[in-house]
Amino acid sequence: MNFGPVIDGLSVLLQGLAVTLVLTVSTLLFGLLIAVPLAVARWRGPKWLSSLIWCFTFCVRGTPLLVQLFLVYYGSGQFRDELEAIGLWWFFREPWNCALLTFTLSTAAYTTELLRGALMAVSNSQLEAGFAYGFTGLQKLRFIVLPQAFAYALPTYSNDIIFHLQATSFASLITIEDLAGVASVMANKTYLHYEFYLTAAAMYLVVVYSVLFALKRIEKSLRRFLNPG
């Protein structure tokens, strides 16, 4: 085994790691922003809207992320002329935008269903109490229902966060130089497959368990109200 070139390439690998983290955080953030209104609509929205959103989440959750990514990145090339005509081609030309779009929609779909389940778990008497205090619908949502739903959802959401953190490695397959991408470029360049993939694996391992540790702490503070004292 020869870890010399790995040590030389450490700074590049760390840059790759930074790309991975930026991609993960931005997709999770955008995904959550989309998921909250969708989940609320799925929970108490009109039937047609709820079914429509279900169709979206079903399609996203029923197909491999890799296929979605290729569909957006390579597939958009088939409509290049049309996209140029409506001025959207610049967006789909960049692998970064395609990865961001695909991963965001994916986390949005998973989080929507997750949050809907959590919203349904919030007991009705909580809403009635809010009504008795004269809260408006939006206030009930903001101050009563959503905080509780987040607390219920967090353990499962943690799993989704880890899943999507790891899934960003697919971005390397559309030429983005994230951690997996850098590792495979270096591995192919130096023929040191074992060394580079192992180093990348170790770096992912550290990140994943740091994130899990942080999430456990947040979970504890969010769920305080469930077992007071």
Next chain:
Amino acid sequence: MLDGYGPMLFKGLTATLGVAVGAYCIALVLGVLGATAKLEGGRVTKGVAEAYTFVIRGVPELILLLLVFFAIPTLIQSIVRSSSPEFVNFRLELEPFTSAVVALGFIYGASATEVFRGAIQAIPLGQLEAARAYGMYGRVLVVQVALPQLLRFALSGLSNLWLIVLKATALASVIQVVELMRVANLAAGATNKPFTFFLAAACIYLAISAVSLVCIKFIEVYSFRGTEQGAK
């Protein structure tokens, strides 16, 4: 519409199902072994099982797959070569289909381990005590009392795992297994219609997922018969 690539897509579909079923079976076996090791094992077997799930949970499937496909042959090769001078020209190349099945099975065996562990722990102790009180022991106790309940508790986790493994087979295309995703990729390249073919592949995956969900529903109804949840 598919420029004559229909039959090839169908072939890819069979390969996808082959990889999925093969990997799922390996995962189930590893899961049972892992859960047993975690719950009943000695210090060493327990440690191995814990390390296995710990590492797999922390590393992306793509990296693990590449590690298995590229790195393990290289590693074995260099060990064999250095072991004796007559093996200097030893070469080992894993066949893509087999390595995809083994690698995915190995990866999702970790999830299966957790599913089985949870299910075993969920069996109410009173059930086993009652069985013992009736003079049941060993295989009778496991087959008649423990296993049916264990499967009921494991069912939702196992059906989720099937859907996950099914979607993960798309990764096998990365190591050149000619499954659905790879066929779509090849067809897309040859015809210059990437959207058409990736959409076709996505629809096929969605169809398998939907059929799987219907089957899972039937199995659920069957295995929850005679319980409170089944009555609902």
